[in-house]
Amino acid sequence: xxxxxxxxxxxxxxxxxxxxxxxxxxxxxxxxxxxxxxxxxxxxxxxxxxxxxxxxxxxxxxxxxxxxxxxxxxxxxxxxxxxxxxxxxxxxxxxxxxxxxxxxxxxxxxxxxxxxxxxxxxxxxxxxxxxxxxxxxxxxxxxxxxxxxxxxxxxxxxxxxxxxxxxxxxxxxxxxxxxxxxxxxxxxxxxxxxxxxxxxxxxxxxxxxxxxxxxxxxxxxxxxxxxxxxxxxxxxxxxxxxxxxxxxxxxxxxxxxxxxxxxxxxxxxxxxxxxxxxxxxxxxxxxxxxxxxxxxxxxxxxxxxxxxxxxxxxxxxxxxxxxxxx
Numbered sequence: 209x210x211x212x213x214x215x216x217x218x219x220x221x222x223x224x225x226x227x228x229x230x231x232x233x234x235x236x237x238x239x240x241x242x243x244x245x246x247x248x249x250x251x252x253x254x255x256x257x258x259x260x261x262x263x264x265x266x267x268x269x270x271x272x273x274x275x276x277x278x279x280x281x282x283x284x285x286x287x288x289x290x291x292x293x294x295x296x297x298x299x300x301x302x303x304x305x306x307x308x309x310x311x312x313x314x315x316x317x318x319x320x321x322x323x324x325x326x327x328x329x330x331x332x333x334x335x336x337x338x339x340x341x342x343x344x345x346x347x348x349x350x351x352x353x354x355x356x357x358x359x360x361x362x363x364x365x366x367x368x369x370x371x372x373x374x375x376x377x378x379x380x381x382x383x384x385x386x387x388x389x390x391x392x393x394x395x396x397x398x399x400x401x402x403x404x405x406x407x408x409x410x411x412x413x414x415x416x417x418x419x420x421x422x423x424x425x426x427x428x429x430x431x432x433x434x435x436x437x438x439x440x441x442x443x444x445x446x447x448x449x450x451x452x453x454x455x456x457x458x459x460x461x462x463x464x465x466x467x468x469x470x471x472x473x474x475x476x477x478x479x480x481x482x483x484x485x486x487x488x489x490x491x492x493x494x495x496x497x498x499x500x501x502x503x504x505x506x507x508x509x510x511x512x513x514x515x516x517x518x519x520x521x522x523x524x525x526x527x528x529x530x531x532x533x534x
Contacts, residue, residue: 229279230374234382240288242269243386245347245355247286247379253277268419270388282365284372285339286379288357290390292417295437299324299348302437312344318383322350325383329373335366342369343376351389354437390417392434398534401449402427404504408447409532413523426450431527433520442490443520445527446512449503453510456495457484460514472525474498474511475533490516494525503533 234248238255256276258267267274275286295302303326304314312328319325328344339360347355359376361369394414400407402422408429412418415434420427431445446456457464467482477498484493495512503509513524 229371240273243388245386246384248382283362285360291354292432292434293354293437294352295348324348342373345380407534409534411530442516444514445524448510456512492521
């Protein structure tokens with residue numbers, strides 16, 4: 209009898225909790241993208257890094273942040289990404305006229321202290337997905353670069369989507385600048401080669417930034433090129449150092465027999481680059497696995513360059529050829 213009474217007393221509280229999601233106090237300040245930005249969340253929100261496989265590096269906190277808020281079986285996830293884009297013009301116009309975005313209701317939430325943020329609530333919600341997008345925030349930071357923060361709920365939370373949308377708007381309204389700014393100047397950087405006493409001297413062009421991921425016995429250096437927000441071109445350069453690299457051409461579903469070979473140089477040694485081209489998908493791939501015993505016995509340097517035009521591949525090739533061993 210007492211147990212039944214307690215259960216009846218608890219049920220209204222639990223129901224009230226679900227109905228007043230938007231009333232949660234925002235008492236927990238969390239970093240977004242390793243101090244690029246800050247937002248305030250309910251006290252039980254937590255920064256949870258996505259899990260990765262044994263053959264993959266853990267997600268880089270300078271490229272993504274995942275904040276999770278669980279309420280019973282309901283889940284709200286904030287997923288922030290560095291877009292590696294900049295906006296020097298009318299950012300609101302860039303966002304509202306972006307044909308690649310889903311139809312949304314747009315609203316400027318922050319316009320002060322060098323920050324401009326635009327909330328984008330989908331006009332239609334896809335409740336069939338396991339993660340349902342309910343809100344997004346596009347942020348132009350003090351250095352005119354762009355960060356995106358998406359908010360998702362799980363299907364069981366969809367019945368309370370309006371409450372969750374209101375909560376996300378409150379969270380987005382707490383936006384503040386952080387102390388970290390990505391370096392986009394032309395410069396030289398030194399990247400230690402994981403597991404060795406040697407380093408790469410990298411000559412980084414203007415409007416590029418570099419991230420480094422490590423796991424167990426390998427390291428991945430990535431060059432990210434900043435482009436205009438409206439620019440849809442692609443330029444990805446990856447340098448893996450380790451002992452068990454995977455070929456990129458398999459990921460892009462190229463056949464090895466379709467490769468064409470181009471002579472080149474890396475660390476003063478000749479390289480025969482494999483190149484692939486998919487015209488319909490606009491993908492150019494240039495890669496090779498390079499035995500590098502002079503760095504460490506058995507070490508392989510795998511370099512992959514991906515772009516949608518030959519100019520992008522040529523630019524990445526110049527970056528690779530300029531690398532020195534220190």
